Amino acid sequence: MSLSQNMLEIIEQRARRDVFTRVTRVTLEIGALSCVEPQALGFCFDSVSRGTVAEGATLVIVRVPGRAWCWDCSRVVEIPQHGAPCPDCAGFNMQVRSGNEMQLKELEVA
Amino acid sequence: MCTTCGCGSEGITVTRNGESEHEHSHEHVHVHVQHLDSHDGDTRRIQVEQDLLSKNAGYAAANRRYFSELGAFAVNMMSSPGSGKTTLLVNTVAALRNQYPIAVVEGDQQTSHDAERIRAAGVPGIQINTGKGCHLDAHMVGHALQHLALQRESVVFIENVGNLVCPAAFDLGEHRKVVIISVTEGEDKPLKYPDMFAAADLMIVNKIDLLPHVDFDTARCLEYARRVRPGIESLELSATSGEGLEAWCAWIKAEHAAASVPARNTAAANTT
Numbered sequence: 001m002s003l004s005q006n007m008l009e010i011i012e013q014r015a016r017r018d019v020f021t022r023v024t025r026v027t028l029e030i031g032a033l034s035c036v037e038p039q040a041l042g043f044c045f046d047s048v049s050r051g052t053v054a055e056g057a058t059l060v061i062v063r064v065p066g067r068a069w070c071w072d073c074s075r076v077v078e079i080p081q082h083g084a085p086c087p088d089c090a091g092f093n094m095q096v097r098s099g100n101e102m103q104l105k106e107l108e109v110a
Numbered sequence: 111m112c113t114t115c116g117c118g119s120e121g122i123t124v125t126r127n128g129e130s131e132h133e134h135s136h137e138h139v140h141v142h143v144q145h146l147d148s149h150d151g152d153t154r155r156i157q158v159e160q161d162l163l164s165k166n167a168g169y170a171a172a173n174r175r176y177f178s179e180l181g182a183f184a185v186n187m188m189s190s191p192g193s194g195k196t197t198l199l200v201n202t203v204a205a206l207r208n209q210y211p212i213a214v215v216e217g218d219q220q221t222s223h224d225a226e227r228i229r230a231a232g233v234p235g236i237q238i239n240t241g242k243g244c245h246l247d248a249h250m251v252g253h254a255l256q257h258l259a260l261q262r263e264s265v266v267f268i269e270n271v272g273n274l275v276c277p278a279a280f281d282l283g284e285h286r287k288v289v290i291i292s293v294t295e296g297e298d299k300p301l302k303y304p305d306m307f308a309a310a311d312l313m314i315v316n317k318i319d320l321l322p323h324v325d326f327d328t329a330r331c332l333e334y335a336r337r338v339r340p341g342i343e344s345l346e347l348s349a350t351s352g353e354g355l356e357a358w359c360a361w362i363k364a365e366h367a368a369a370s371v372p373a374r375n376t377a378a379a380n381t382t
Binding site: 002003006007009010014018020024025028033034035081082083085092093094095096101102103104105106107108109110 | 152153154155156157158159160161162163164165166243245247275276278279300301304305307308334336337338339340
């Protein structure tokens with residue numbers, strides 16, 4: 001819920017700066033390792049955006065895969081979640097590189 | 111509106127000594143723009159590329175600066191409800207209060223019971239009630255810090271709301287994140303709530319005095335935690351019996367030194 005409120009605050013700041021009256025599409029990048037449940041975020045955003053410039057906007061969520069460095073394979077591998085084994089060697093000796101993103105990428109406005 | 115920062119968080123209170131000192135009950139300011147013409151098909155794209163937690167990150171950076179100027183060490187304590195966080199804190203405070211100035215920020219949805227327990231232990235404690243909120247954020251903690259009047263080189267314990275999910279995502283400006291799991295819980299919590307264990311620097315296994323009575327495999331718990339966060343440190347203790355408390359206090363001492371010595375050196379350099 002607080003994430004969707006933050007989202008709305010960012011949008012409203014941009015509405016003042018870039019002068020627009022309506023948002024038709026919001027594109028988010030959400031990492032596979034972040035703690036965000038896209039469906040829940042969509043539901044919360046629907047309710048907090050009511051009566052604002054973003055009411056009725058389509059929410060597009062781009063999932064970014066989790067990437068980790070596997071010390072045993074000495075290369076970057078993709079992992080679906082925290083605690084998942086290396087897809088190649090099945091080990092857990094990995095360091096997460098990316099996948100925690102929660103970013104508002106783009107607005108389509110009218 | 112909040113006079114300090116102009117914020118608008120609803121239903122959050124910060125209390126000291128049972129009295130509500132600062133209340134956030136003001137409304138959020140929304141931009142209501144009239145839809146003059148409908149320009150369907152006449153849309154444009156704006157690149158934003160802003161982190162959803164960027165506002166929290168700004169407040170966390172301010173808290174971090176504040177801690178670093180004072181040479182204070184701040185630790186964010188997180189766990190499920192009932193893992194023994196407050197009991198551990200009360201006993202830790204008793205063990206360390208003659209060595210360091212200590213302050214405690216308590217987060218709960220309601221009541222100031224925990225802050226009262228901390229104050230009864232003889233150190234300043236401030237309660238944040240998050241209302242319906244399930245985690246502390248850096249903004250709430252910043253307000254609480256204003257009421258605490260921290261002494262130089264304090265140890266600041268921040269007890270988060272009992273929850274193994276959301277607190278993991280919110281940087282409070284702390285130096286270290288500690289997750290507490292008790293042996294009455296499942297040893298697979300690190301796998302069930304990986305975000306929390308991936309964020310933590312130290313895992314404390316609490317209530318080890320109950321190990322003979324429960325089916326909890328400490329080694330397996332640590333193995334699971336290391337899957338999620340290779341290199342996580344771990345300690346086993348019983349807050350009630352005191353077993354293992356010494357190692358925990360030693361960890362705090364070492365971390366406190368790492369946080370306070372650079373600040374002391376900077377202060378010394380500035381005076382010469």
